[in-house]
Amino acid sequence: NAGVMQNPRHLVRRRGQEARLRCSPMKGHSHVYWYRQLPEEGLKFMVYLQKENIIDESGMPKERFSAEFPKEGPSILRIQQVVRGDSAAYFCASSPAGWSSRPSYEQFFGPGTRLTVL
Amino acid sequence: AQTVTQSQPEMSVQEAETVTLSCTYDTSESDYYLFWYKQPPSRQMILVIRQEAYKQQNATENRFSVNFQKAAKSFSLKISDSQLGDAAMYFCAYRSGSNSGGGADGLTFGKGTHLIIQP
Numbered sequence: 001n002a003g004v005m006q007n008p009r010h011l012v013r014r015r016g017q018e019a020r021l022r023c024s025p026m027k028g029h030s031h032v033y034w035y036r037q038l039p040e041e042g043l044k045f046m047v048y049l050q051k052e053n054i055i056d057e058s059g060m061p062k063e064r065f066s067a068e069f070p071k072e073g074p075s076i077l078r079i080q081q082v083v084r085g086d087s088a089a090y091f092c093a094s095s096p097a098g099w100s101s102r103p104s105y106e107q108f109f110g111p112g113t114r115l116t117v118l
Numbered sequence: 119a120q121t122v123t124q125s126q127p128e129m130s131v132q133e134a135e136t137v138t139l140s141c142t143y144d145t146s147e148s149d150y151y152l153f154w155y156k157q158p159p160s161r162q163m164i165l166v167i168r169q170e171a172y173k174q175q176n177a178t179e180n181r182f183s184v185n186f187q188k189a190a191k192s193f194s195l196k197i198s199d200s201q202l203g204d205a206a207m208y209f210c211a212y213r214s215g216s217n218s219g220g221g222a223d224g225l226t227f228g229k230g231t232h233l234i235i236q237p
Binding site for chain 2: 033035040041042043044045046048055056059089091093106107108109111112114
């Protein structure tokens with residue numbers, strides 16, 4: 001059973017460009033979480049999605065950031081008009097179910113995408 | 119909002135010795151979960167151990183055990199018989215037991231402790 005897949009592993013963008021980060025959850029997982037890790041920091045929660053639904057986006061910056069998890073295909077974290085402060089590692093995690101099915105609360109993490117903005 | 123504090127930016131231990139990493143958290147909730155994650159240089163986040171707040175018994179996983187003090191809001195990780203492969207960043211994390219949104223669905227992480235194993 002393949003783990004959580006993220007691609008690309010490394011992404012370089014110039015200021016003003018768009019960044020698209022992809023996450024394929026583990027097989028059978030329908031819940032996806034995105035986190036951002038700045039240098040020397042812990043991970044910060046950004047958004048929680050189920051298939052075709054955003055459940056909790058309280059950690060997402062209000063502008064330029066968006067996320068989706070379509071019925072088919074991977075979850076996408078999109079950053080428009082990137083700035084240097086967006087440089088970070090972005091991690092995706094998945095779980096088989098949400099709170100309605102406790103104790104399925106463990107989140108399995110992908111290897112992350114390191115975004116560098118020049 | 120919940121906060122997680124790891125007061126030791128870096129710890130060093132001799133191979134085969136025991137080391138304890140500390141973590142404190144702040145919450146007004148009574149139902150929650152606590153985790154320790156390991157992040158080696160590959161940056162892959164690996165779950166080491168978890169604790170349900172409603173369980174009084176401390177969790178153990180082989181050489182890893184926790185000291186969970188609910189009243190003190192403390193959740194330390196003890197690594198026995200340290201091995202070179204244990205060298206990594208260790209993150210303590212909190213997750214709410216309620217699905218009330220507002221970030222409750224995600225994990226709240228501390229800033230991490232860099233563990234060095236001396237051969």
